[in-house]
Amino acid sequence: MDFGPHAAFIIAAYGAAVAIVAGLIIWVVLDWRAQKRVLGDLEAHGVTRRSAELKESA
């Protein structure tokens, strides 16, 4: 693959795309894990949502 005399610009553009897409994927995955962990901790301590309480009492 020959990008010619402007290869540095093409590689920089594709490199930035890879970095930004990877950053977005990592952000979403880490956030998902963090929210699941906190939610699990709260449920383990017996904390429930109001809607869940209403369902149980109904």
Next chain:
Amino acid sequence: MPMALIDLANPSRFLAFAERALPWLAAATLFAFAVGIGQALFVAPDDYQQGATVKIMFIHVPSAWLAMFCWGLMSLAALGTLVWRHPLADVAAKTAAPIGAAFTFLCLFTGSMWGRPMWGTYWQWDARLTSVLVMFIMYLGLIALWRTVEDPARAGRAAAVLTLVGAINLPIIKFSVDWWNTLHQPASVFRLDGPTIHPSILVPLVAMAIAFTLLFVTLHIAAVRNEILRRRVRSMRLMQAHAQGG
């Protein structure tokens, strides 16, 4: 509106939908990128004037498309927040903003990398470049607004107003190359008389645009799912504090 779409407006149903849809969407995105990158790097010919730098277009144009599409989506969500006060509307808007900002930055950066060898400059204060930069700054402003106001409902309404004000910029970006004399070229894909790009370059461009759009949809659904959980955590903590307080 089909019943299935109305069902998704319920947060619990959305979470169930996201769990089922995300693996398929992720697989479709990977497949689309494999095809798109293969076409862009190994099949598409160099341009007769621009040489290999035309390959930057396969990232630049889809990023620009997503930057504008994302603001359009946030504008629809803003209407959902202000008019129908729908609980998922501001969740959708809030989670779209960082993704839109990332693609707007990518659009500006790749444009700069393409501009230096072709125009002789990384940046020019012409109408197209400046209006996209304004959109990027407005994305950052929206993210800052969401982080500043603690109550999600209040933040959602303020962000919805700012989003609708920012939507005025969308036609300015689109038609800036027609209304003003710009260094940026006029539209060559979305034209009333059809694309002016040769199919050998248009096909890889469309393939990459599909891949980027699938990526956006996948990331956005995942981010909405995360935000729903974050709001559940917030509500549970408030319940916990309320129970402990009295």
